[in-house]
Amino acid sequence: MAQVTLDSVRKIYPNGVEAVSPASFNIPDGEFVVLVGPSGCGKSTLLRMIAGLEDITDGALSIGDRVVNTLDPADRDIAMVFQNYALYPHMTVRKNIAYGLKNRKTPKDIIAQKVDEAAKMLNLTDYLDRKPAQLSGGQRQRVAMGRAIVRDPALFLFDEPLSNLDAKLRNQMRIEIKALQRRLGVTSVYVTHDQVEAMTMADRIIVLNSGKIEQIGTPAEIYHNPASTFVASFMGAPPMNLVAGELDSGHLSFAGLSLPVHADHRGPVTMGVRPEDLVIDPDGQLHMEVELVEELGAHRLLHGMVDGQRLTVHLTKEIKAHTGPLRLSCHPDRLRLFHPETGKRMDAQMATQPRTQTESVAS
Amino acid sequence: MKRAGFDSRWLPILLLVPQLTIIAVFFYWPAVYALKSSFFLQDPFGFGQTFVGLENYTSLFDSSEYLKVANFTVLFTVLVTFFSLALALLLAVKADNVLRGAKTYRTLLMWVYAVAPPVAGFMGLLLFNQRWGPLMELFGHFGWEFEMGADYSDTAFAMIMISIWKQVPVNFIFFLSGLQAIPKAVREAALIDNRSASGRFWDVTFPLLAPTGFFLLIINITYALFDTFGVIDTVVRGEPSNNPMTLVYKVYVDGFRGNDLGGSSAQSVILMVLVLALTVFQFRMVERRIHYT
Ligand SMILES: Nc1ncnc2c1ncn2[C@@H]1O[C@H](COP(=O)(O)OP(=O)(O)OP(=O)(O)O)[C@@H](O)[C@H]1O
Ligand SMILES: [Mg+2]
Numbered sequence: 001m002a003q004v005t006l007d008s009v010r011k012i013y014p015n016g017v018e019a020v021s022p023a024s025f026n027i028p029d030g031e032f033v034v035l036v037g038p039s040g041c042g043k044s045t046l047l048r049m050i051a052g053l054e055d056i057t058d059g060a061l062s063i064g065d066r067v068v069n070t071l072d073p074a075d076r077d078i079a080m081v082f083q084n085y086a087l088y089p090h091m092t093v094r095k096n097i098a099y100g101l102k103n104r105k106t107p108k109d110i111i112a113q114k115v116d117e118a119a120k121m122l123n124l125t126d127y128l129d130r131k132p133a134q135l136s137g138g139q140r141q142r143v144a145m146g147r148a149i150v151r152d153p154a155l156f157l158f159d160e161p162l163s164n165l166d167a168k169l170r171n172q173m174r175i176e177i178k179a180l181q182r183r184l185g186v187t188s189v190y191v192t193h194d195q196v197e198a199m200t201m202a203d204r205i206i207v208l209n210s211g212k213i214e215q216i217g218t219p220a221e222i223y224h225n226p227a228s229t230f231v232a233s234f235m236g237a238p239p240m241n242l243v244a245g246e247l248d249s250g251h252l253s254f255a256g257l258s259l260p261v262h263a264d265h266r267g268p269v270t271m272g273v274r275p276e277d278l279v280i281d282p283d284g285q286l287h288m289e290v291e292l293v294e295e296l297g298a299h300r301l302l303h304g305m306v307d308g309q310r311l312t313v314h315l316t317k318e319i320k321a322h323t324g325p326l327r328l329s330c331h332p333d334r335l336r337l338f339h340p341e342t343g344k345r346m347d348a349q350m351a352t353q354p355r356t357q358t359e360s361v362a363s
Numbered sequence: 364m365k366r367a368g369f370d371s372r373w374l375p376i377l378l379l380v381p382q383l384t385i386i387a388v389f390f391y392w393p394a395v396y397a398l399k400s401s402f403f404l405q406d407p408f409g410f411g412q413t414f415v416g417l418e419n420y421t422s423l424f425d426s427s428e429y430l431k432v433a434n435f436t437v438l439f440t441v442l443v444t445f446f447s448l449a450l451a452l453l454l455a456v457k458a459d460n461v462l463r464g465a466k467t468y469r470t471l472l473m474w475v476y477a478v479a480p481p482v483a484g485f486m487g488l489l490l491f492n493q494r495w496g497p498l499m500e501l502f503g504h505f506g507w508e509f510e511m512g513a514d515y516s517d518t519a520f521a522m523i524m525i526s527i528w529k530q531v532p533v534n535f536i537f538f539l540s541g542l543q544a545i546p547k548a549v550r551e552a553a554l555i556d557n558r559s560a561s562g563r564f565w566d567v568t569f570p571l572l573a574p575t576g577f578f579l580l581i582i583n584i585t586y587a588l589f590d591t592f593g594v595i596d597t598v599v600r601g602e603p604s605n606n607p608m609t610l611v612y613k614v615y616v617d618g619f620r621g622n623d624l625g626g627s628s629a630q631s632v633i634l635m636v637l638v639l640a641l642t643v644f645q646f647r648m649v650e651r652r653i654h655y656t
Contacts, residue, residue, distance in 0.1 A: 053551050073551075074558035086548035090570040099566070100556035147552075 002064035037208035284329035451534030541575035
């Protein structure tokens with residue numbers, strides 16, 4: 001087990017694409033970090049550089065206290081789980097799991113014991129003598145996990161390991177992987193484009209956008225205090241509402257809403273509010289025209305327009321809703337302001353509330 | 364799977380008739396004819412024939428010359444098959460390392476397939492050209508008076524070399540596409556599991572190439588046994604006297620040069636049995652072979 005440190009790690013492919021702009025962060029020992037971002041943002045590239053499957057163009061990567069830039073993948077003390085499992089099709093499950101140990105000169109009896117343990121842990125005991133082709137997708141996924149855990153590596157790497165599974169299995173495996181990681185305490189880097197996976201599994205999330213790190217933070221920080229409009233709209237389903245508002249000396253105004261605020265910025269701003277932070281309020285200043293009610297069982301989503309801009313409202317199941325006019329209000333604490341051009345979050349203090357509510361303090 | 368059916372029993376048979384006719388006329392009829400004439404002794408001038416039973420066969424196996432040719436054929440087949448497969452595999456593995464990702468190179472190398480067999484054979488011959496072949500010069504430097512077509516072992520050497528030379532590109536292409544078909548992630552998983560490149564090759568790459576390799580093994584044995592006729596004919600230049608040759612070439616020499624149709628037919632029948640055995644072996648192996656999915 002080990003910590004992982006990236007110091008300005010950068011990747012430029014031979015064709016000139018800068019897939020990862022200089023990235024620096026530290027993963028403490030035992031932490032589960034999720035790399036998330038849209039397709040093509042460089043998640044896999046970053047992970048593969050850590051694995052040693054891709055050269056590092058610039059910067060230093062250390063695992064434990066060794067700089068591993070030039071080490072072969074086999075010498076980095078890592079284990080990786082691939083999206084399409086990458087099992088050896090000609091080997092039985094047992095041999096698949098044992099292969100990495102065999103090449104590390106582990107004594108035969110220890111290998112047998114570790115394989116049995118891993119198989120038990122992953123419910124694979126009955127399948128040890130089958131070939132991968134004779135297994136279901138979920139079982140193959142488990143074999144790939146088994147191959148990783150028997151090695152007792154310093155670092156687990158996962159590249160979208162669940163994306164080939166159906167929704168039900170994905171939920172189940174998500175929990176299993178997380179529980180396993182907790183139990184083993186191995187530092188892990190997990191790549192996904194699924195923000196639910198990111199939110200539920202991560203100790204910390206790293207959001208990537210076209211090769212650049214947008215934000216690093218705990219799931220709660222990422223969710224409640226997104227560093228940019230990109231993070232705000234990428235994380236959360238439905239995403240944060242982003243609407244155009246106006247800041248002038250000491251006031252933020254949007255539609256009928258006018259709030260006192262301390263901010264240096266003047267002029268147009270992007271205002272963000274999570275759908276569940278909008279509440280129905282007969283005296284509310286926001287007049288929404290509800291166009292669609294989405295019934296989701298445990299809750300409902302209202303979609304509609306406020307002053308020509310689209311908003312989504314999240315309601316718990318007790319609250320009835322129908323299309324037509326509706327009045328809403330929003331706690332000023334819950335508002336986030338972003339720069340209209342750069343999309344970066346702006347430090348702003350809502351004047352109406354005392355500062356005790358730490359959540360609203362932009363970091 | 365749903366089976367498409369015919370309403371009438373006769374239609375499918377009718378549709379098969381052209382193909383069956385071709386097979387019958389060009390394959391079965393000559394085969395039956397050869398089988399028949401292998402039991403007769405033909406008059407060299409075409410005046411009738413005498414039934415001699417198995418004598419054509421027994422005299423073959425008593426003939427030290429025939430056994431010598433048979434031995435050479437075995438040696439020739441083993442060497443040609445082994446080296447054309449091994450060299451091609453080596454080249455394919457080297458090329459594959461360079462090719463990962465580089466599509467243009469791959470296309471360029473694939474062209475080899477289109478030009479290879481006839482041109483390669485011709486070039487092989489040029490290399491060994493008695494007057495100005497570059498290899499002659501090379502051998503000369505080592506003091507080796509190379510006499511293709513006159514010295515038994517020199518001729519055998521040239522025959523084997525040219526046959527290998529001609530077959531390597533074909534094998535290369537098959538091995539290369541076999542290698543490229545191995546999923547990238549599987550190789551990468553091996554890269555993490557095993558630090559030794561040769562270990563990865565024998566544990567992962569080679570077994571995954573086995574289906575391609577087995578297919579090529581059969582193709583190459585068949586090639587060495589039968590399709591090297593042209594090479595041999597050019598090398599020995601119709602002077603079979605003291606030169607090495609394979610069984611197939613001997614069928615031609617005895618039948619058309621020696622006018623011994625009976626003996627030549629007996630030899631063909633033996634070769635047919637060999638092909639049959641090879642085919643049965645192949646089907647057995649294909650049935651047993653694991654299909655990776
Ligand atoms: N071998 C390569 N050569 C050149 N460019 C590449 C190569 N591999 C990836 N890229 C480019 O680098 C960028 C990042 O790719 P990467 O595979 O890391 O994305 P990703 O975030 O994993 O996406 P996805 O979610 O679709 O897997 C993309 O623009 C991609 O086109
Ligand atoms: Mg990817």
